[in-house]
Amino acid sequence: MTNGLMPLLQLSDSQFPSGAFSHSFGFETYIQEDVVTGTESFKQALLVFLKKQLVFNDGLACRLAYESMERDSPEGLLDIDHVLFATCVARETREGNRKMGERLAKLCMELYPSPDLSEYLSWIKKKQAYGHPAVVLAAVYHSLGIPKESALETFLFTNLSSLVQNAVRGIPIGQTAGQKILLDLQPYVIVAVESIMGLCPDDLGAGSPGLEIAQMHHERLNVRLFMS
Numbered sequence: 001m002t003n004g005l006m007p008l009l010q011l012s013d014s015q016f017p018s019g020a021f022s023h024s025f026g027f028e029t030y031i032q033e034d035v036v037t038g039t040e041s042f043k044q045a046l047l048v049f050l051k052k053q054l055v056f057n058d059g060l061a062c063r064l065a066y067e068s069m070e071r072d073s074p075e076g077l078l079d080i081d082h083v084l085f086a087t088c089v090a091r092e093t094r095e096g097n098r099k100m101g102e103r104l105a106k107l108c109m110e111l112y113p114s115p116d117l118s119e120y121l122s123w124i125k126k127k128q129a130y131g132h133p134a135v136v137l138a139a140v141y142h143s144l145g146i147p148k149e150s151a152l153e154t155f156l157f158t159n160l161s162s163l164v165q166n167a168v169r170g171i172p173i174g175q176t177a178g179q180k181i182l183l184d185l186q187p188y189v190i191v192a193v194e195s196i197m198g199l200c201p202d203d204l205g206a207g208s209p210g211l212e213i214a215q216m217h218h219e220r221l222n223v224r225l226f227m228s
Contacts, residue, residue, distance in 0.1 A: 004146045007112060011140065012158040017107065018133065019100040020162035024170060024226035025053075025093055026215035027163060031170055033217075039177045042167050043184065046160060049211065050185065050192055054156055056206035057084065058134045059196045062155050064204065065138035066148050074116045077135050078123060080204070085130040087205030090215030096227060101131030108136060114143030152193045160185055170225055 010016060027045065030036040036045050061080050068076030088094040105121040117139040123129035134155070141151035164178040218224070 004144050004150075007140075007144050008146065008150070008154050010111075011137065012154050012161070014161060014165055017103075018162075019103050020133075020159075021166065022227045023093075023096045023100070024163070024166050024218075025049075025096070026090070026211050026218060027167065028170055028224060028226050029214040029218045029221065032221055033214075035214075036167075036171065038171065039173050039181065042171060042173065043181045046163060046167075046181065047185065047188060048208070049163070050156065050160060050188060051195075052206075052208040053211060054159055055192050055195050056199070056203055057087070058132075058159065059152060059156055059192065060199050060204050061132065061134040062138045062141075063148065063152060063196050063199075064201060065135045066142050066151060069116050069139065069142040074119050077116070077120050077139070078129055081120075081123075081129045081132055081135055083204055084132045084134065087207065089207065089212045090218070092219055092227065093215045097132050098130045100133050101136055104133050104136045105131060108140050112140050112143060114139060116143065149193055149197070152196055153189055156189050156192055157182075157186075160189070166226065 024031075027036065027042075027049075030045060036042045061084050065077050065080050068074065068080070085094060085098070088097065102124050105117060105124060109117055109121055117136065120129060120135060120139060124131045137155055138151070141148075141154070146154070161182060164181055167173055168175055168178045218226075
C-alpha cells in the first residue's frame with residue numbers, strides 16, 4: 001500500500017470497532033460527581049487528559065514502540081507492554097486497555113498484518129504480554145510506513161475523538177459542540193506530539209493522581225453507561 005492516508009482514516013474512524021466506545025477512562029466519574037457538567041468543563045478535562053495521560057503514557061508508549069521497530073528490536077514491545085500494565089493503577093482501566101489491545105491486535109492482523117504485530121499478538125495469546133492499543137497501533141503505523149509524527153498525531157486525535165463521542169452520549173453534549181471541541185484541541189495535539197518527541201523512556205508511566213482516583217471510583221458507581 002503506497003497511500004498511507006486511507007489506512008489512517010480507517011483506523012481513526014469513529015466506526016472502527018476498537019472497543020473504545022465502551023470506555024470513558026474515568027470521565028464518567030467526573031460527570032456523575034459534577035466535575036464535568038458541560039462543554040467547557042469537558043474540554044478542560046480533556047485537555048488535561050491529553051497533556052498528562054496521553055503524553056506520558058499512551059502517546060509516549062506509541063512513540064517508543066515505533067522506535068523499537070525502527071531499530072528492528074520487536075522485543076522492546078514486550079517491555080513497553082509490561083510497563084503500561086504495571087503503571088496503570090485502576091483495575092477497570094487496566095483491564096479495559098488489555099481487552100482493547102487484544103481485540104485491536106486480532107482485527108489489525110486481518111486488515112494490516114505485519115511480522116511485528118504477529119509476534120506481539122502471539123505474546124498476548126501466550127500470556128507473555130497483556131495487550132495495549134498504543135503498542136498495536138504503533139506496529140500498524142510502522143508497517144504502513146506512516147511517519148512517526150503523523151502516526152502520533154493520528155493516535156492522539158483518535159483517542160480524543162473517541163472520548164468526545166462518549167461525552168456526547170454521557171454528559172450529554174451536542175454533536176456540533178463535540179466537533180468544536182476537537183477543532184479547538186487540534187493545536188494542542190501538535191504541541192503534545194512535540195512534547196512526546198522530547199521525552200525519554202524513563203518518563204513512561206508518569207501518573208495523574210486525580211484521574212487515577214476517578215478511574216478507581218468508577219468501579220463503585222451505582223449506575224454506569226461505560227465499562228471504565
